[in-house]
Amino acid sequence: AQSVSQHNHHVILSEAASLELGCNYSYGGTVNLFWYVQYPGQHLQLLLKYFSGDPLVKGIKGFEAEFIKSKFSFNLRKPSVQWSDTAEYFCAAQNGGSNYKLTFGKGTLLTVNP
Amino acid sequence: EAGVAQSPRYKIIEKRQSVAFWCNPISGHATLYWYQQILGQGPKLLIQFQNNGVVDDSQLPKDRFSAERLKGVDSTLKIQPAKLEDSAVYLCASSLSVGGEQFFGPGTRLTVL
Numbered sequence: 001a002q003s004v005s006q007h008n009h010h011v012i013l014s015e016a017a018s019l020e021l022g023c024n025y026s027y028g029g030t031v032n033l034f035w036y037v038q039y040p041g042q043h044l045q046l047l048l049k050y051f052s053g054d055p056l057v058k059g060i061k062g063f064e065a066e067f068i069k070s071k072f073s074f075n076l077r078k079p080s081v082q083w084s085d086t087a088e089y090f091c092a093a094q095n096g097g098s099n100y101k102l103t104f105g106k107g108t109l110l111t112v113n114p
Numbered sequence: 115e116a117g118v119a120q121s122p123r124y125k126i127i128e129k130r131q132s133v134a135f136w137c138n139p140i141s142g143h144a145t146l147y148w149y150q151q152i153l154g155q156g157p158k159l160l161i162q163f164q165n166n167g168v169v170d171d172s173q174l175p176k177d178r179f180s181a182e183r184l185k186g187v188d189s190t191l192k193i194q195p196a197k198l199e200d201s202a203v204y205l206c207a208s209s210l211s212v213g214g215e216q217f218f219g220p221g222t223r224l225t226v227l
Contacts, residue, residue: 004156032213043117044157044205044218090156099170100213102147104156 002027004093006105013081014113021076021108023091032094033074034102035065039087047089050074061085083114116140118219120206126225132194135222139187139208145169147216148181148191149205157205163189164212196226 007022025031035047048059055067065076074091091105119138127133139146145164149157160179162169165186174181178197183189193200203223207216 036218043220044207046215049215092156094213099162101159101162101170102157102216104158106154106156 002031002093002095002101002103004091004103004105006089006091006108008108009106010109010111012111012113015083016080017112019076019078019081019085019110021089021091021110023074023076023105024072025074025091025093025103026072027093027095029095032100033065033067034092034094035059035063035074035076036090036092036104037087038090044090047076081110081112083112086110086112118206118208118217120204120219120222122222123220124223124225126227127196128227129198130195132192133196133224134190134192135204135206135224137189137191137206137219139189139206140217143208143210143217144186145209145212145214146183146189147207147209148189149207151203151205151221153202160191162212169212193224196224198226200224201226 003026005024033050036044037047038044050057050067058064063078088107088109090107092102094102147162148160151157160174161171161181163183166183181191203221205221206219209216
């Protein structure tokens with residue numbers, strides 16, 4: 001069965017610090033990968049996605065993620081975080097063999113202190 | 115473009131009572147999903163519809179949960195009878211088609227006492 005692991009439960013950073021959130025998935029076939037973000041009091045929204053092609057994917061608000069197939073990883077990065085990036089971040093994987101079901105990790109809460 | 119609508123936003127019930135949630139997807143989206151998100155965890159898919167047919171309900175506890183999408187547009191999710199462990203946020207999402215980008219609603223926070 002497909003599973004997604006997020007390495008950090010809660011990350012606390014100061015503004016301007018660099019961010020990297022880890023994500024690993026277990027499925028061995030072709031997968032689509034996503035990072036979703038949930039700001040306080042708001043809906044889950046898509047941050048970025050990887051289907052194929054360039055393994056370095058750029059998303060909204062300066063976020064990027066790198067797909068490393070050999071490591072089954074899709075880590076999220078941002079060079080300089082802002083207070084407004086405080087949110088919960090979810091990594092998710094989707095594969096065509098299971099009706100494109102989306103499997104989420106447990107999430108990482110990011111707190112950015114001003 | 116209007117987003118995914120859900121109601122109610124909050125619901126508090128006692129165990130063994132029944133409850134129903136409603137979802138209206140983005141207009142034109144054929145695929146509709148219901149997720150359960152327990153505190154501290156990521157969303158877990160309960161059921162996926164393509165138009166008014168069920169694509170995947172493998173993780174739906176069918177002894178107490180039911181869902182329908184009769185006209186292929188809006189959907190209801192019901193729990194009867196509720197248990198304490200059903201306390202969670204129930205999210206509805208929709209996409210243009212299976213495998214498409216999913217757009218999420220605000221969720222319904224259920225508390226079972």
